[in-house]
Amino acid sequence: MTDIREIFSDEVVTRAIVRDVELPDGAGTMALITLDNGFDHTKPSTFGPAGLTSLAEALDAIEARTDLAAVGVTGKPFIFAVGADLKGAALVAGRDQALEIGRLGHRVFRRLGELSVPSFAFVNGAAMGGGLEIALHCAYRTISSGVPAVALPECFLGLVPGWGGTQLLPRLIGPAAALKLIIENPLSQNRMIKGRDAFAAGIADAMFEPADFLEESLRWAAKVLRGEVTVTRTDHTAEDWAKPIADARFLVDMKLRGASPAPYRALELVELARTASRDEGFTAEDEALADLLMSDELRAGLYSFDLVQRRAKRPAGAPDKALARKVTKVGVVGAGLMASQMALLFARRLEVPVVLTDLDQARLDKGVGYVHGEIDKLFGKGRVSADQANRLKGLVTGSLTKDAFADADFVIEAVFEDMKVKQQVFAEVEQVVSAECVLATNTSSLSLTEMAAKLEHPERVVGFHFFNPVAVMPLLEIIRGERTDDATLATAFAVGRTLKKSSVLVKDAPAFVVNRILTRFMGEVIGAVDEGTPLETADHALDGLGLPMSPFALLQLVGPAVALHVAETMHQAFPDRFGVSENLARLVAAGKPGVFKPDFTLDPEAVAFFAGGTSPSTAEEVRLRALRALEQEIRIMLDEGVVAAPQDIDLCMILGAGWPFHLGGITPYLDRTGIAQPRFLPPGVASLPA
Secondary structure (H helix, E strand, O other): OOOHHHHOOOOOOOEEEEEEEEEHHHOEEEEEEEEEOOOOOOOOOOEOHHHHHHHHHHHHHHHOOOOEEEEEEEEOOOEEEOOEOHHHHHHOOOHHHHHHHHHHHHHHHHHHHOOOOOEEEEEOOEEEOHHHHHHHHOOEEEEEOOOOOEEOOHHHHOOOOOOOHHHHHHHHHOHHHHHHHHHHOOOOOOOOEOHHHHHHHOOOOEEEOHHHHHHHHHHHHHHHHHOOOOOOOOOOOHHHHHHHHHHHHHHHHHHHOOOOOHHHHHHHHHHHOOOOOHHHHHHHHHHHHHHHHOOHHHHHHHHHHHHHHOHHHOOOOOOOHHHOOOOOOEEEEOOOHHHHHHHHHHHHHHOOOEEEEOOOHHHHHHHHHHHHHHHHHHHHOOOOOHHHHHHHHHHEEEEOOHHHHOOOOEEEEOOOOOHHHHHHHHHHHHOOOOOOOEEEEOOOOOOHHHHHOOOOOHHHEEEEEOOOOOOOOOEEEEEEOOOOOHHHHHHHHHHHHHOOOEEEEEEOOOOOOHHHHHHHHHHHHHHHHHOOOOHHHHHOOOHHHOOOOOHHHHHHHHOHHHHHHHHHHHHHHOOOOOOOOHHHHHHHHOOOOOOEOOOOOEOHHHHHHHOOOOOOOOHHHHHHHHHHHHHHHHHHHHHHOOOOOHHHHHHHHHHHHOOOHHHOOHHHHHHHOOOOOOOOOOOOOOOOOO
């Protein structure tokens, strides 16, 4: 069998550096281990075999000593540790190798909780995956209030916390709180919690401010050793387990419908933690980790992870950032909900004046009021201070005239999706702004080139397509028109980065990427219903993919009128592939919000609009029809150069449409299932980080 160290031959080794620290007030000597890979915080410390061996050797030396009162573990500046080195995970060739990875982590980490002296974890920075598990193995934990990220993200990737997390965390903070970190947060776009949240949840026993975190942690540890501070643990009974397990299983079923095994294995392991011994629990984690390391879901998850961590940060085709112009004021045309969400985001991230305009004072007041109200909510939740809240509210104002844009550097329109309306808006804005002011449009489907055609400076028009809700969805489609210049494009990318969005460069083509693919997908499913397939059959035909919602639930979310408008736009552009459902048009004419009631049971009156077809399909036929249509549309888009590569299609669908992370992007999924012939991606790309 190949030594696992050979698999991780390019490992960036995290070393365990030991130094003695004299604890305050004569509490004794602590051997303090600092985890450090030799790089700054932009390259976080991770663990492969060599890193684990370094920690084991440090513990060997510590255990040989008789003069120590305690052992501590901390990290380099801003980073505690962020878990396993994933680069080698996809190279594991057999189950025995996979099993040894789990066993090695357990052998080393568990020693921290089995020393002859107390162990302390001083969590000074980001702690994720195996990094958090190191801390859990220690007897006591402190955490900095400035820690930006605490998480067990393994289920997000197609794994389980495999070095103690599923066994130690539920026993420490209870199964309900543990399942939130182990399952719910990873399945919610890999949500992280901060240091304060981790302390509130009971993960840490004490919390200190960043400026003197280590000094205060050592002082606290001394008090524990002298008996001046007693840390109590809560016992969790059998009754504490049943409901959280059932609730988590319902959540996983709702989100994935059985499509990914990792969260289900994690559930089993957390349930096992109630009764299993430490040896039994850790062995079960080893077995689960070995199974999942060999799975397609992990390879797919690693591909997705690489997209959002690397490609999203270096957008293909983006101009040199040095060309970007400085943005000191932003204008927003319109004061509806989408415009107000954008105004709030610009104010929070850019921290520059933002002015909304509208033709109606009441509508303008409502838009500005929405922004101020959301800022008040942030203050109420402790997300901003009183001073920050007042400053942010002062940045966002309204105006009935576009003269307020005279000194703006970036103006974005969010008005009705109609070409003539948008052309008129830009013509009016161009009369009052400087020649270098960027004119951005949030259009979801219309041509930028046509929108800018009558302007004096069409080169400064760029597409800046947000997804709803603006604050939550991470994708930003940046569209280059035929005459958009590099300075405008560079400014758009710079603004996108400051907004903390993942930007993808897209050619000026109908509906761009996400809406084009979703419209084709929706059109095939609705077309099958129009032909006579029962609506429920068609709506659930793709449940096995684990999509975030069914097609008709998506229709309800975006609104039938919007979906119909986009379908009509796409039909005008590509009549041979995009149809317009007469039944959907009738639903819109009747003013129906969709086919579901508010409680998401089917509305018979709405469903009746889709009755009458005489050529029903089976669920499998609908599934294949939709997937083959997606394959065709994506291939055409790539031929047209809508994006630079298949990876950009995948990134857009993951971040903008909620394409399941565990499927590894839409193009490798179509490759794996044989739908795409020839394959979109070269061999190996879908299973290894690009």
